[in-house]
Amino acid sequence: MVLLNSIALATAGLLAGSVNAVASQSFTWKNVRIGGGGGFVPGIVFNPSVKGLAYARTDIGGAYRLNSADDSWTPLTDWANNTSWHDWGIDALATDPIDTNRLYLAVGMYINDWDPNMGSILRSTDQGATWAETVLPFKIGGNMPGRGIGERLAIDPNKNSILYFGARNGEGLWKSTDYGVTWANVASFKWPGTYVQNAADPLGQYPVGIAWITFDSTTASKGTATPRIFVGVVDAGQSVFKSEDGGATWAWVSGEPQLGFLPHKGVLSPAEKTLYISYSNGAGPYDGTNGTMHKYNISTGVWTDISPTSLASTSYGYGGVAVDLQKPGTIMVAALNSWWPEGQIFRSNDSGATWSPIWYFLSLVWWMILFADYLRAWNGYPDRFLYYGYDISAAPWLQDDTSTVDFLNKVGWMMEALVIDPFDSNHWLYGTGATIYGGHDLLNWDTVHNVTLKSLATGIEETAALALLSPPGGPPLLSAVGDIGGFYHTSLDVAPSQAFHTPTYGTTRDLDYAGNKPANIVRSGDDTGIIPVAVSSNFGVAWNDYYGADTYTVSGKVAISADADTILLMSSTNGSLISKNVATFSQIPSLPSGAAIASDKRNNTVFYGGSGGSFYVSSNGGVAFTKTQALGSSTVVNQIRVHPTVAGDVWATTDTGLFHSLDYGKTFTQISGGVTSGWGFALGAASKITAYPAIYGFFTVSGTTALFKSEDEGVNWAMISDASHGFGSASANCVGADMATYGRVFVGTNGRGIFYGSPSGALPPSTATASSVSSTKAATSTSRPVTTSSVSSTATSKPATTTSKPATTTLSTSTLHSSTSSRTSSSASAGGTSTPYGQCGGSGYTGPTSCPTGWTCTVSSTFYSQCVQ
Numbered sequence: 001m002v003l004l005n006s007i008a009l010a011t012a013g014l015l016a017g018s019v020n021a022v023a024s025q026s027f028t029w030k031n032v033r034i035g036g037g038g039g040f041v042p043g044i045v046f047n048p049s050v051k052g053l054a055y056a057r058t059d060i061g062g063a064y065r066l067n068s069a070d071d072s073w074t075p076l077t078d079w080a081n082n083t084s085w086h087d088w089g090i091d092a093l094a095t096d097p098i099d100t101n102r103l104y105l106a107v108g109m110y111i112n113d114w115d116p117n118m119g120s121i122l123r124s125t126d127q128g129a130t131w132a133e134t135v136l137p138f139k140i141g142g143n144m145p146g147r148g149i150g151e152r153l154a155i156d157p158n159k160n161s162i163l164y165f166g167a168r169n170g171e172g173l174w175k176s177t178d179y180g181v182t183w184a185n186v187a188s189f190k191w192p193g194t195y196v197q198n199a200a201d202p203l204g205q206y207p208v209g210i211a212w213i214t215f216d217s218t219t220a221s222k223g224t225a226t227p228r229i230f231v232g233v234v235d236a237g238q239s240v241f242k243s244e245d246g247g248a249t250w251a252w253v254s255g256e257p258q259l260g261f262l263p264h265k266g267v268l269s270p271a272e273k274t275l276y277i278s279y280s281n282g283a284g285p286y287d288g289t290n291g292t293m294h295k296y297n298i299s300t301g302v303w304t305d306i307s308p309t310s311l312a313s314t315s316y317g318y319g320g321v322a323v324d325l326q327k328p329g330t331i332m333v334a335a336l337n338s339w340w341p342e343g344q345i346f347r348s349n350d351s352g353a354t355w356s357p358i359w360y361f362l363s364l365v366w367w368m369i370l371f372a373d374y375l376r377a378w379n380g381y382p383d384r385f386l387y388y389g390y391d392i393s394a395a396p397w398l399q400d401d402t403s404t405v406d407f408l409n410k411v412g413w414m415m416e417a418l419v420i421d422p423f424d425s426n427h428w429l430y431g432t433g434a435t436i437y438g439g440h441d442l443l444n445w446d447t448v449h450n451v452t453l454k455s456l457a458t459g460i461e462e463t464a465a466l467a468l469l470s471p472p473g474g475p476p477l478l479s480a481v482g483d484i485g486g487f488y489h490t491s492l493d494v495a496p497s498q499a500f501h502t503p504t505y506g507t508t509r510d511l512d513y514a515g516n517k518p519a520n521i522v523r524s525g526d527d528t529g530i531i532p533v534a535v536s537s538n539f540g541v542a543w544n545d546y547y548g549a550d551t552y553t554v555s556g557k558v559a560i561s562a563d564a565d566t567i568l569l570m571s572s573t574n575g576s577l578i579s580k581n582v583a584t585f586s587q588i589p590s591l592p593s594g595a596a597i598a599s600d601k602r603n604n605t606v607f608y609g610g611s612g613g614s615f616y617v618s619s620n621g622g623v624a625f626t627k628t629q630a631l632g633s634s635t636v637v638n639q640i641r642v643h644p645t646v647a648g649d650v651w652a653t654t655d656t657g658l659f660h661s662l663d664y665g666k667t668f669t670q671i672s673g674g675v676t677s678g679w680g681f682a683l684g685a686a687s688k689i690t691a692y693p694a695i696y697g698f699f700t701v702s703g704t705t706a707l708f709k710s711e712d713e714g715v716n717w718a719m720i721s722d723a724s725h726g727f728g729s730a731s732a733n734c735v736g737a738d739m740a741t742y743g744r745v746f747v748g749t750n751g752r753g754i755f756y757g758s759p760s761g762a763l764p765p766s767t768a769t770a771s772s773v774s775s776t777k778a779a780t781s782t783s784r785p786v787t788t789s790s791v792s793s794t795a796t797s798k799p800a801t802t803t804s805k806p807a808t809t810t811l812s813t814s815t816l817h818s819s820t821s822s823r824t825s826s827s828a829s830a831g832g833t834s835t836p837y838g839q840c841g842g843s844g845y846t847g848p849t850s851c852p853t854g855w856t857c858t859v860s861s862t863f864y865s866q867c868v869q
């Protein structure tokens with residue numbers, strides 16, 4: 001699974017220079033199974049020619065291929081490392097109907113400066129096992145608004161050397177005639193799309209661009225370029241265009257209704273010669289309050305509104321559209337976001353003339369007929385006929401079993417990807433904000449009108465992990481995860497049954513354990529109106545709110561003292577705060593806001609901080625900190641880690657390297673060994689009982705930025721990430737290690753879940769034979785790390801790539817815009833008054849936020865606040 005660079009790069013001979021001088025050790029890597037995806041799946045595409053071949057794309061965690069035999073998914077982009085992390089943002093995907101091993105991805109994360117790189121088309125001729133790359137002259141936004149629209153990358157079904165790609169940000173339509181190797185702008189296509197989701201938003205300010213490209217496969221035979229091509233554009237005016245001459249000339253498809261909506265999908269039913277188009281009044285994935293489903297009859301040129309819900313009464317737009325190629329006229333459409341009471345999907349077997357929903361409100365009349373206790377008043381609780389059973393055995397945590405409210409939304413939200421297997425009318429899949437659902441009994445919809453919704457995302461792990469902890473004597477892992485909370489992992493290979501609850505945080509920010517009483521765990525996180533700190537005394541099985549914090553305090557990094565009586569919180573809005581014995585948190589004026597923090601694991605009164613390149617220590621339980629030492633020429637302290645059993649033994653990573661203190665942070669030595677930058681790291685079990693713990697982390701060593709390990713306190717380093725496991729952005733990752741199991745290291749990525757590794761290859765020989773890194777070390781190898789002087793001599797091969805942005809910026813920005821849901825962002829309000837039982841708030845919601853007199857706006861989930869009495 002090697003990424004081959006583009007032909008241009010290879011011929012320029014640049015690949016040769018990338019051979020690393022660093023030593024390495026091979027590790028076996030597997031995902032810690034959370035299961036169920038855990039984030040937004042904006043696209044799923046079946047190959048129309050090979051039974052069971054399908055792919056899914058994610059917005060921050062790469063692409064996957066379906067294994068239809070067991071419904072599992074195989075990741076295809078795990079090679080992405082710090083130089084290619086943006087390849088995990090996949091804006092479009094195309095699978096070749098002729099040469100079915102060919103697969104293409106349009107990659108790139110952001111158009112703004114969070115991502116410095118131009119977008120690329122990745123090309124594979126072996127179903128995603130290996131890749132070649134063509135860099136485009138513009139950026140691609142795989143994690144930007146409208147990412148579920150599509151697909152904006154398409155292969156001519158009759159002549160597969162021809163591809164089209166629809167760009168964002170006014171860059172227009174692009175065409176390749178050589179299997180995606182070279183691309184040229186289609187100058188005759190003059191509608192780049194003008195819709196902008198939110199001009200005030202760093203990501204929403206850019207035009208979403210082209211929506212989708214759909215060839216009318218019926219207009220040519222194999223080997224000849226398809227003349228008729230439809231292109232949808234993200235524009236509230238004219239938005240569907242067509243060419244009848246293979247893309248030479250283009251015209252608006254006359255008769256298109258112009259209701260101010262955006263076309264999300266344009267799906268061809270070839271046997272019916274009909275294009276089915278879903279429209280929504282927002283680009284998604286969170287929005288949409290109005291829209292239509294239309295069909296365009298290609299033979300007659302007639303447009304027909306076939307919306308399942310009338311324009312006057314809809315509260316959602318439409319997203320995913322599926323056609324059953326085995327049963328022309330059988331089509332499905334998903335409400336993009338029906339927040340309350342839950343997502344809605346419709347199915348028609350008469351080309352949209354009539355529809356049946358996957359659930360239906362139980363009217364008062366039915367209620368009275370069916371139930372003797374009809375006198376129980378209608379209370380707004382959505383009693384429904386559910387025409388589905390529900391099977392989340394693969395990821396039970398998808399429903400919060402402590403909350404009846406969350407159980408309401410089983411069908412899902414952000415439903416842009418909806419497909420029926422072209423070879424099996426019973427097999428369907430759809431993507432939501434949290435998982436892939438689907439099933440194998442879809443035809444039951446037409447007979448008994450009841451299907452089983454299953455979470456079918458096994459193998460997809462697309463979470464952003466923010467902290468990982470293996471408390472001594474406790475479970476193998478506790479995880480802090482963006483958007484879906486975090487987990488107590490009883491096993492690394494079995495999906496946890498529930499996220500951390502009571503309190504339930506949408507995003508868990510951090511975890512720490514008390515060194516002398518390791519069953520005592522602190523957890524910090526966010527959700528609306530919730531206390532942001534919780535404590536457990538049984539390794540994270542059960543939790544209590546920590547009442548030293550109020551609900552107006554925003555969470556952040558957290559540390560708990562060795563004896564578990566004091567908590568240090570680096571609130572993202574209140575700055576540094578300390579609380580002992582559940583007293584109200586108080587400010588720590590002597591510790592800068594935003595500092596990296598840690599507790600000593602043995603000495604209860606000692607806390608550490610790092611900020612602006614300097615180290616801070618408190619010896620009075622965090623009440624006051626003293627600045628002890630500048631860490632060389634560092635300007636940023638990225639992380640502090642403390643020896644689990646030795647008081648005063650503390651490490652820090654910075655923008656200039658790795659520093660070690662044995663005297664409670666009073667003095668530090670800088671690790672030589674070629675280490676010129678460090679980010680997330682952890683201490684784990686040593687190979688020998690007498691030895692110092694192994695150090696694992698993301699470092700730049702001799703110019704190579706990767707995951708490294710040292711077993712001798714930083715003298716020798718071995719790279720343990722590899723060509724197939726790059727872990728994406730180095731600065732965005734967190735690392736954990738187990739003090740009980742030698743070699744056990746955890747990597748929490750920003751979009752590809754959590755990995756665990758174990759050594760499978762020999763440790764590289766240290767001083768004598770190895771590369772420049774270790775040989776330089778021979779001179780300086782002592783029982784303790786040496787001081788700064790030797791650093792300059794080792795950092796020769798490549799200058800350290802000092803980042804212009806502090807590493808933490810990357811983490812917070814990309815995490816905040818991570819996949820599942822904007823749980824952390826609250827919405828802009830449009831003002832106005834909602835209706836009884838109407839929505840009045842929620843993530844991404846932009847409607848009225850006040851309630852009629854006598855009704856109160858009450859949070860029922862992150863996504864939904866409702867007017868209740």
Ligand SMILES: *[C@@H]1O[C@H](CO)[C@@H](O)[C@H](O)[C@H]1NC(C)=O
Pocket residue numbers: 003018020079080081082083084704705706721722723726
């Ligand atoms: C990162 O991936 C690129 C390919 O995208 C590869 O050339 C490079 O060697 C990798 N770097 C490391 C440190 O593995």
Ligand SMILES: *[C@@H]1O[C@H](CO)[C@@H](O)[C@H](O)[C@H]1NC(C)=O
Pocket residue numbers: 082083116677700705730801802803
């Ligand atoms: C890691 O990748 C980022 C983004 O591409 C880049 O800015 C940074 O310089 C890289 N860091 C290193 C140490 O190579």
Ligand SMILES: *[C@@H]1O[C@H](CO)[C@@H](O)[C@H](O)[C@H]1NC(C)=O
Pocket residue numbers: 272274297299300351
């Ligand atoms: C397209 O129009 C023709 C002619 O009216 C009609 O027979 C056919 O059923 C239409 N197709 C669809 C899918 O509505």
Ligand SMILES: *[C@@H]1O[C@H](CO)[C@@H](O)[C@H](O)[C@H]1NC(C)=O
Pocket residue numbers: 259260290291311312313314315
């Ligand atoms: C949806 O939009 C249509 C067309 O602009 C409008 O007539 C209708 O009132 C809207 N419906 C809702 C529920 O806002």
Ligand SMILES: *[C@@H]1O[C@H](CO)[C@@H](O)[C@H](O)[C@H]1NC(C)=O
Pocket residue numbers: 385386387388389390450451
């Ligand atoms: C559909 O099947 C599920 C699971 O068996 C059941 O709970 C549900 O009530 C059924 N729906 C209807 C309308 O019968």
Ligand SMILES: *[C@@H]1O[C@H](CO)[C@@H](O)[C@H](O)[C@H]1NC(C)=O
Pocket residue numbers: 348349356445446447449
């Ligand atoms: C078409 O759908 C309707 C409504 O779900 C159902 O009653 C009917 O049996 C279906 N017809 C076929 C041929 O599947």
Ligand SMILES: *[C@@H]1O[C@H](CO)[C@@H](O)[C@H](O)[C@H]1NC(C)=O
Pocket residue numbers: 548549550552553554573574577584585586
């Ligand atoms: C944090 O700031 C908010 C807003 O100013 C305030 O309400 C809250 O009490 C503060 N929390 C602490 C612990 O000081």
Ligand SMILES: *[C@@H]1O[C@H](CO)[C@@H](O)[C@H](O)[C@H]1NC(C)=O
Pocket residue numbers: 603604605606619647664
């Ligand atoms: C804890 O650290 C403080 C400050 O360095 C020191 O004064 C004290 O003696 C230490 N306590 C123990 C038990 O080592």
